[in-house]
Amino acid sequence: MSTRLSQLFVRTLRDDPVDAEVASHRLLVRAGYIRRQAPGVFAWLPLGLRVRRKIENIIREELEAFGAQEVHFPALLPREPYEQSGRWTKYGDGIFRLQDRKGADYLLAPTHEEVFTLLVKDLYSSYKDLPLSLYQIQDKYRDEARPRAGLLRGREFTMKDSYSFDYTDAGLDLSYQQHRDAYERIFTRLGLEYVIVKADSGLMGGARSEEFLHPTLVGEDTFVRSAGGYAANVEAFTTVAPDAVPFDGLPAAEVHDTPDTPTIDTLVAVANEVHTDRGYTAADTLKNVVLALTDPEGNRSLVVVGLPGDRGVDMKRAEVAFSPNEVEAANEGDFARNPGLVKGYIGPWSAAGAVLGEASSTKIRYVLDPRVSEGTVWITGANEQGKHVFGLVAGRDFVSDGIVEVAEVTVGDLAPDGSGPVELARGMEIGHVFQLGRFFAEALGLKVLDENGKLVTVTMGSYGIGVTRIMAVLAEANNDEKGLIWPDNVAPFDVHVIAAGKDEVVYEVAESLVAGLENAGQDVLFDDRPKVSPGVKFGDAELLGVPTIVIVGRSAVDGIVELWDRRTGEREQLSVADLITRVGSKA
Amino acid sequence: MSTRLSQLFVRTLRDDPVDAEVASHRLLVRAGYIRRQAPGVFAWLPLGLRVRRKIENIIREELEAFGAQEVHFPALLPREPYEQSGRWTKYGDGIFRLQDRKGADYLLAPTHEEVFTLLVKDLYSSYKDLPLSLYQIQDKYRDEARPRAGLLRGREFTMKDSYSFDYTDAGLDLSYQQHRDAYERIFTRLGLEYVIVKADSGLMGGARSEEFLHPTLVGEDTFVRSAGGYAANVEAFTTVAPDAVPFDGLPAAEVHDTPDTPTIDTLVAVANEVHTDRGYTAADTLKNVVLALTDPEGNRSLVVVGLPGDRGVDMKRAEVAFSPNEVEAANEGDFARNPGLVKGYIGPWSAAGAVLGEASSTKIRYVLDPRVSEGTVWITGANEQGKHVFGLVAGRDFVSDGIVEVAEVTVGDLAPDGSGPVELARGMEIGHVFQLGRFFAEALGLKVLDENGKLVTVTMGSYGIGVTRIMAVLAEANNDEKGLIWPDNVAPFDVHVIAAGKDEVVYEVAESLVAGLENAGQDVLFDDRPKVSPGVKFGDAELLGVPTIVIVGRSAVDGIVELWDRRTGEREQLSVADLITRVGSKA
Structure with missing residues (x-):
């Protein structure tokens, strides 16, 4: 088969579309594979x-x-099955819904x-x-x-x-x-x-x-x-949790006045003043983050997550850990309604031995990062304004309602299968x-x-x-600054033949070459445009990205054509017969 | 290629679907080609x-x-282009419309x-x-x-x-x-x-x-x-309109009292009492039908159509004639608002020489069927309760605002190209x-x-x-009481091979036959179901409708199989080799 470029419904563009952020979008539009119809909605042209x-x-x-x-x-499907599975609601704004003339609900x-x-x-x-x-x-x-x-x-x-x-x-x-x-x-x-x-x-x-x-x-x-x-x-x-270690003989926790230390950074600084020989880092502190969960029925509740101070909460991981709830950071109102949560000084423990959140009207769940395993020792909030507790031991001084995977993953964390650090x-x-x-x-x-x-x-x-x-x-994955470079088995055509020149012999040789390639089972795009310069044709070929290009130019008179590998850029001169043999053998 | 029926996602049904009105629907569902998802919405199974x-x-x-x-x-397309062409509105209830999460309008x-x-x-x-x-x-x-x-x-x-x-x-x-x-x-x-x-x-x-x-x-x-x-x-x-004929010398129209003649039938009866020698039929009367038009902006107006009394108005033709207006019969309110329209006695003429509709607040258009050509003579309403006019001559006593094609077409009407009467x-x-x-x-x-x-x-x-x-x-177009009978070039498979019997040799011969047909380029459906009776398999084959069926049965032991033409019902015994040659040559 062959298609003449002069007849093909395509128009290449010199300029990038204004809304194109990535190379594939830019090139597929410029090379005439697709055209935008509405945000995120495209029409497909013959090449695409x-x-x-x-x-x-x-x-x-x-x-x-x-x-x-x-x-x-x-x-177009009716609402009922999606209602039965619960997904009609779960999808939220993410789907297109519509009604028919009788008011029955449908979705796309x-x-x-x-x-x-x-x-x-x-x-x-x-x-x-x-x-x-x-x-x-x-x-x-x-x-x-x-x-x-x-x-x-x-x-x-x-x-x-x-x-x-x-x-x-x-x-x-x-x-x-x-x-x-x-x-x-x-x-x-x-x-x-x-x-x-x-x-x-x-x-x-x-x-x-x-x-x-x-x-x-x-x-x-x-x-x-x-x-x-x-x-x-x-x-x-999933995090590799340290083994539990015995806590016999560890000193008792002690509360320190730590005014003006609402952040991990300020806390670490103050901690190194309290114990000048320890070299505390953020990893020695236990950060307690308050999250608000909204369940599928719309009920809002709070949960406090304890995790090492050198890590933040990854909200995407939190969405999974707390699924099917929606998750967001607690807001001012949440804190106002729960005065037991002393912002900047939250801990799993208090000097009065109070359970976290006891001061609030409802018991608040407390969950831990896997790294906070039994026997680990922490500096953390004392649930009182301006006070922190030092030497608080997990499993001895506090327990949790469960372990959750919500902490950020960072380069160097160990893979759970023992295969070493991750990137x-x-x-x-x-x-x-x-x-x-x-x-x-x-x-x-x-x-x-x-x-x-x-x-x-x-x-x-x-x-x-x-x-x-x-x-x-x-x-x-397959382009360069000049255009697309398709893998052979998805390219819109097997071979792109360019008639480069105005001489009659160029077109004669090109026509017979195209016929020969067709006979060899190749699907050929033939740039037969009579009034387009070779330079423009080469540029279009590079943009369109058919991986195998053949140029029929001046040497056509001697029966010689040029095989151009779009990917490597290599060009090789061959007789028409050899070229057909070479390219045809790819089929 | 071949497909084993034991593996194919299909289930034939004995009973017709309850909602199926026509043979194609009934058979395509029963044979497992399609399945209903919602009114007018279907899923396609592999055969379909x-x-x-x-x-x-x-x-x-x-x-x-x-x-x-x-x-x-x-x-899914945005509203704008359809707004520009006017079709967003014109389509009325006939299309599915929806909005995206930002409230932008779309249509399917x-x-x-x-x-x-x-x-x-x-x-x-x-x-x-x-x-x-x-x-x-x-x-x-x-x-x-x-x-x-x-x-x-x-x-x-x-x-x-x-x-x-x-x-x-x-x-x-x-x-x-x-x-x-x-x-x-x-x-x-x-x-x-x-x-x-x-x-x-x-x-x-x-x-x-x-x-x-x-x-x-x-x-x-x-x-x-x-x-x-x-x-x-x-x-x-389009109607063949009679040529205009001269009306010189025709007698003047005369008004008659015709009480209780609100219909064409009663009018014809009374007319034949008035002039007992004329043998009047409905075709001699001029019926005047009031239609209400609603234009795309929603404005309602009336039009009166004059047509021979033996014809009704074809509303589909009227929709076209008065496009882009919507058309319906005038209602009681329309008559009440236009007292000049005397129901049952409407005419293009009155004894007082009044123009039709002159008595109403707005001038009402009067249009004519092409058969009411110049010089034709009619019995019609006199625009007065209980009165009709006889001998009213088109072109002499009344004119129209135009000719329209809204009358019913009936068997025997002449084709406009002179090729004779139509059916x-x-x-x-x-x-x-x-x-x-x-x-x-x-x-x-x-x-x-x-x-x-x-x-x-x-x-x-x-x-x-x-x-x-x-x-x-x-x-x-291609079925009988037993099921579908596809034309060769759209049948889901080229050949349907049935292993009919439990003997090992039946399956051996069938397998080799299938392999042979595959080699001959045929796409084969192989009913290899081990525990299904030959009768059920034959019934399924008739229902599925592959036009060429091969039965491998008792004679398989002698290398003989049966070729069954689904369309003619003919069966013929052949050797496996001959069958492959015969069927393979169709490819």
Whole structure:
């Protein structure tokens, strides 16, 4: 096949679009692959559609290789199933809702767990029907607060979403692994670097969950990884807690007047005045942070988190730790209503032996960072204005209502699997595999009869790949200052032939070259524009990013053309016949 | 390729779905091709998706054959372009509207004229860029008042919509013809009978417009056709008006007391008492019907239509004739406000020589059916209670404000092209080609520079095919009491192989047959279900509708299998090798 550039619906732009923050957005618009329609909503031009189809087909092939079957759901779905799962409410402002002419509620589905569950319930009833993996490639909608970076975070985007159905946990493990393996094959075929990180399962609940992150500076996620192979997103990172140590013989805690020390810095300074030989740092202090939680019914409550003074609370980790509550810092009103919380001097202990928060009308939960293990010794607030307590021993002088993972992760923290210290990196989520477990099947009543004729609830997995985002990530990873450089298997065309010159022989040779390449099974883009200069044609070729370019120029008269590798920039002169052989053998 | 029925996500149903009114809906649900999600909204199962893809690919091939290029727009679009074209309001309740979290208005696009226009405006600026034909295959949304008949009229459905761009009228004619020809090829390849009818261009405005109707009893449209080749939808039918005849020497009109004759029937009876020798029929009376029009700004006005008494007003034709007004019968309030309109006795004339409607506060327009031509003589109302006028002559005693085509079309009416009397038939619209002209380009400012460097407004065409509706129409046209019978080129599989029996040899032969057919390029559905009886398997095969079935049964031990033509019911015994040759040669 071949397409003439003179006929192709494309127009390259010299200038970057004003709203483009990242290279992929800039280049995909400039090269005529996509066009913005509304914030986070794009139209696909012929070049963009070609690349997208190739990505989709690679995904299809790898999913069908293990038996997943394609179906297609509407984007417009009724409220009821999402009401049954609780997600109609949980999604908050993040989805598009609408009503039909009769006032019935609908949504534009952001994911389809509910209706896949109902479909399987509708068709299947026996363990013999399982395992089952279904998928669709479909346009999804999310009303993002801040759509950004072109296709990287849109409000309409294309996803491949799969769902697996099993009746045993072992079955789910296998289905999960099949998807995970397929994802590895897909990203490998796409030439996309990826890291599989342990993930928080977010809204979905469920057991095992991993994200495929593509490391990139434009990524939205921070993840941690160790040289020894550990990887997790920050929300899923777990702290290595020190072993408990005996506290027999440790001196009793002592309260000191420490006026004007409302911060960790001032406290450390004062502490080093009190005991000039200890060399205290922030890590020796126990910081107590008050958080306000709002549960799904809208009830607000407070919790105090104790953590080493050299760490802050990571609010994303806190959201996960306290899920399904929403989390924010306590405000002035919270403090006013709880006079027992003495701002700047909060501790798990007081000179009067009062339990934290006892002075307030409601008992406030007190939870600890894992580092505050039994036998560790701390300087912390005394719950009295201007006073701190020194030598307070965890497990002896105070206890907690639980351990939580909310502290910031920092470079050098130890990976929980013993693989050494971690570093922090930026990544873009390109895939996600979840073990949903029985949540949706319970909510929607999906049960099958097992071998013993007993009704058992089905266990599910959910697996997503962002098709349009992958296109952006590929563009982000494959470009230079001149334009895009597509990997061979997703390039919009196999070869870009340029007729460079005005002589008739140039066009004659180019035409026969194009015909020869077509016969060799190549899909050719032919820049046949008669009145465009070679320089402009070269620039357009560099911008469009077909990886293999052939220039038919002055030497055409001698049957010689030039093979130009867009990625390396290398150019080589070849006879037409040799070129067809060389390029054709790639098919 | 092959697919094992034991693994395929499908479940056939014995019973018809309760909401299914038509065969296609009933069978597509029972055979496991689609499943209802909400009124007029369906999910596609693997079998349905396969058929749909084949239809889409036939459409793609025929459009690309003349150079149309595929793009893809979002379904979610901002209000502004539709506001500029006036369609945001015009669509009324017929579309889904929604707001994003910032309160900005969006719609789920029912068609995409506006944004295609803007896209071309964005990219192109010269006559050299034209002609251009772009298309997309995309999910569309319409908030139908009465979604019905499964896929025949859904609220979410898939359409191929194309748009052509030219800068001369001749260019538009050519683009229109290219689409029209492609549509003929598409429907021919799909084996779908079609009639091309002249159409009203509805909301769109514009010049030439034709519909492709598939004649079917479940069709929603009535169309007329003559044996001589004329075809039009009822809205587009034009009446053959009698020539004007001289009225010199005709007697003067005379008013008669005709109490208690408020209807045409009673009037005809009384008229035949007044003149016992004339043999009057309803066709001799002039009926005057009062209609209320509401313009796009919401202003209501009345119009009186005069037409032969043997015809009623066809409200669909009236909608077109009075477009863009909405039309309904005048109500009691309208009559009360206009005492000059004497119900049952309305005429274009009164004994006092009063002009129709003169007694009312506003002048009311009076329009005529084309049959009321100059010199025709009528019995009609005298605008006085209980009085009619006889011998009233059109052109002598009354005139009109215009001619309108609103009368019912009936069997035997003459086709306007002289091809004889028409019959009426039911059809389903499967395609539509429109000359939009410059309406959208004007509204949205799409101009290009012509050969003389002058800015000219682009002229456009719009062309639609209902992909999912075509699937339903195909199912409607290809079934029997046992199930579906797909045409070869859209069947979900090429061959359906049934292992009929429990003997090991049956499965051995079936497996080798499937492998052989795969090698011969066939896409095989293999009913390998071990515990299902041959009878059930045969019934499922008939229901699923793959046109070529192979039964591997008792004779398998002798290497003999049975080829079963689903359409004719013929069965033939063949050796495995002969069967592979026979069936494989179809590829």
